[in-house]
Amino acid sequence: xxxxxxxxxxxxxxxxxxxxxxxxxxxxxxxxxxxxxxxxxxxxxxxxxxxxxxxxxxxxxxxxxxxxxxxxxxxxxxxxxxxxxxxxxxxxxxxxxxxxxxxxxxxxxxxxxxxxxxxxxxxxxxxxxxxxxxxxxxxxxxxxxxxxxxxxxxxxxxxxxxxxxxxxxxxxxxxxxxxxxxxxxxxxxxxxxxxxxxxxxxxxxxxxxxxxxxxxxxxxxxxxxxxxxxxxxxxxxxxxxxxxxxxxxxxxxxxxxxxxxxxxxxxxxxxxxxxxxxxxxxxxxxxxxxxxxxxxxxxxxxxxxxxxxxxxxxxxxxxxxxxxxxxxxxxxxxxxxxxxxxxxxxxxxxxxxxxxxxxxxxxxxxxxxxxxxxxxxxxxxxxxxxxxxxxxxxxxxxxxxxxxxxxxxxxxxxxxxxxxxxxxxxxxxxxxxxxxxxxxxxxxxxxxxxxxxxxxx
Amino acid sequence: xxxxxxxxxxxxxxxxxxxxxxxxxxxxxxxxxxxxxxxxxxxxxxxxxxxxxxxxxxxxxxxxxxxxxxxxxxxxxxxxxxxxxxxxxxxxxxxx
Numbered sequence: 001x002x003x004x005x006x007x008x009x010x011x012x013x014x015x016x017x018x019x020x021x022x023x024x025x026x027x028x029x030x031x032x033x034x035x036x037x038x039x040x041x042x043x044x045x046x047x048x049x050x051x052x053x054x055x056x057x058x059x060x061x062x063x064x065x066x067x068x069x070x071x072x073x074x075x076x077x078x079x080x081x082x083x084x085x086x087x088x089x090x091x092x093x094x095x096x097x098x099x100x101x102x103x104x105x106x107x108x109x110x111x112x113x114x115x116x117x118x119x120x121x122x123x124x125x126x127x128x129x130x131x132x133x134x135x136x137x138x139x140x141x142x143x144x145x146x147x148x149x150x151x152x153x154x155x156x157x158x159x160x161x162x163x164x165x166x167x168x169x170x171x172x173x174x175x176x177x178x179x180x181x182x183x184x185x186x187x188x189x190x191x192x193x194x195x196x197x198x199x200x201x202x203x204x205x206x207x208x209x210x211x212x213x214x215x216x217x218x219x220x221x222x223x224x225x226x227x228x229x230x231x232x233x234x235x236x237x238x239x240x241x242x243x244x245x246x247x248x249x250x251x252x253x254x255x256x257x258x259x260x261x262x263x264x265x266x267x268x269x270x271x272x273x274x275x276x277x278x279x280x281x282x283x284x285x286x287x288x289x290x291x292x293x294x295x296x297x298x299x300x301x302x303x304x305x306x307x308x309x310x311x312x313x314x315x316x317x318x319x320x321x322x323x324x325x326x327x328x329x330x331x332x333x334x335x336x337x338x339x340x341x342x343x344x345x346x347x348x349x350x351x352x353x354x355x356x357x358x359x360x361x362x363x364x365x366x367x368x369x370x371x372x373x374x375x376x377x378x379x380x381x382x383x384x385x386x387x388x389x390x391x392x393x394x395x396x397x398x399x400x401x402x403x404x405x406x407x408x409x410x411x412x413x414x415x416x417x418x419x420x421x422x423x424x425x426x427x428x429x430x431x432x433x434x435x436x437x438x439x440x441x442x443x444x445x446x447x448x449x450x451x452x453x454x455x456x457x
Numbered sequence: 458x459x460x461x462x463x464x465x466x467x468x469x470x471x472x473x474x475x476x477x478x479x480x481x482x483x484x485x486x487x488x489x490x491x492x493x494x495x496x497x498x499x500x501x502x503x504x505x506x507x508x509x510x511x512x513x514x515x516x517x518x519x520x521x522x523x524x525x526x527x528x529x530x531x532x533x534x535x536x537x538x539x540x541x542x543x544x545x546x547x548x549x550x551x552x553x
Binding site for chain 1: 460463466467470471472473474475477478479480481482483484485486487488489490491492493494495496497498499500501502503504505506507508509510511512513515516517519520521522523524525526527528529530531532533534535536537538539540541542543
């Protein structure tokens, strides 16, 4: 196949990727967009085999088979609640792949590499390694294999600064000295930097970091496209880099966070704000019957779902409860916080699975002014997104994040597993409010009991 | 490929990337991120290219690992995005 034809087919794949991103931006075309993206990727992968000379064909095909054998079952079998960390992991291995490609190409070019090629190689290795190790840490945080709180240790700030300086220093070393050893040192330092960079980020901000690392990986793909002289890689990588950057900003805006605050907030927050969690204070806990009675006499009820709903897989039960209340003439709405759960839009996906009608889902700006006229707000497995500390306690990690103002409702019911604070690790004052009733237990079990109690009334 | 052509491609792609996602609702943030994530799995093409002309054992081993990782990223990414979006389809069906 001649070069022009090859490039034209590459261009077609690039157009597929643009259409894919465009499609994914609208609910009606999202699924089609994803399929177009997959078609583009398939075209790009198939056509590369028609550009001779191809050696090591057996190795290449076996490696693809192994990758597919790992990736497809992982993506098929993952629970809805664990999707965010899987995306983080997929992103990380992509970054790792880009770094490896750059390192191999660097070896192959040897002394013939131009300075520009070496600089792009260095960029790919640094950012790819940061993306890889950073994504592994976000995976561990989301999978709760490690603490979800910001990890800050004495001197951490200086260690990060020193590591960054070492990364920059060894980058210069690679460009000047060339050779394998400097490049391996650079890769190791970059991996370390990725870990240190993500450790101080609080659990609730992890989605923003995943999105940022995703954009980073896109840029590494673009940079390796320069080294490999592949227009397609430049287009695809740049698209992801640019759209990923915008998406990261949109997410940060939805959470009322500046990107800077997300990445470096843990260094400026005062630790004592986090420490107040240990004290014991009385709370009012109720039985499913108490909850049912409260609901039976309500005129308007707002349901606020959170990660606990996802964990308990209680989306069908909550719909049953909502339908029951509606049949009793109660006005029911779901108050959806844009970042409830572990990822933006998590709740929409979950409730969509239970066929909750679209018009019952109210976004934050819509539902907040109505809490004053709401008799009961039911908070199901959510915490940080209704925590008034975001408005009242400057310096706490979520300060400034827009919240659902459930405290304005006449009664608040929390369905919780325990008194443990939310993902951000901050105590919620609202739990101790006299108008708050707590119903402890698994969200699905609790809701089932409430439904049968309400039916009996 | 000359530098000006590459810079042109890069700059235009940046603007296209900004433009296509600038008005996305928060509902779609997660699937969009996941879809973009799958697209950068196209580094698989680069991995195949370097594997094809790798001459030493070290290069071969590293590039085979790169192919495995990139394939996981690409195929896994598209499959997981499709699963997320499947949920949205269910909702539309119910409204009909």
